[in-house]
Amino acid sequence: MIICICIMILLALMLAVSLYFNFKLGKIVFKMEDDISECLEELNQAYARIGRVLKFPVGSDDPFVQEVVDSLKMAQRAVLVVANRMVDGWKQLDERNPADSQKKNS
Numbered sequence: 892m893i894i895c896i897c898i899m900i901l902l903a904l905m906l907a908v909s910l911y912f913n914f915k916l917g918k919i920v921f922k923m924e925d926d927i928s929e930c931l932e933e934l935n936q937a938y939a940r941i942g943r944v945l946k947f948p949v950g951s952d953d954p955f956v957q958e959v960v961d962s963l964k965m966a967q968r969a970v971l972v973v974a975n976r977m978v979d980g981w982k983q984l985d986e987r988n989p990a991d992s993q994k995k996n997s
Contacts, residue, residue, distance in 0.1 A: 927977060934974045941967040 941963055949960055 931974055931977060934970050938967060938970045938974070941970065 945960070945963055945967065949956055951957075
């Protein structure tokens with residue numbers, strides 16, 4: 892009888908420790924999700940700003956100016972690639988858990 896009580900107490904303590912760490916990890920995951928969403932929004936804004944700058948024609952044939960324009964185009968592509976990679980990871984998670992994605996959309 893005492894052995895059963897000791898085992899139950901031990902299991903209850905292990906459950907409490909597990910719940911504590913699960914809650915702590917859950918808070919970290921939700922914070923990271925919010926941070927990633929904010930970063931994606933900033934990347935979207937940067938992509939749009941670079942796109943607006945690149946729409947204006949360059950009135951110089953100076954190689955330095957052309958190099959700056961090419962660098963801006965590369966930066967714009969890099970922003971798009973990073974944002975797409977981040978979104979693709981979330982899409983794969985949503986495809987695995989369709990019930991979770993429906994809750995988010997509601």
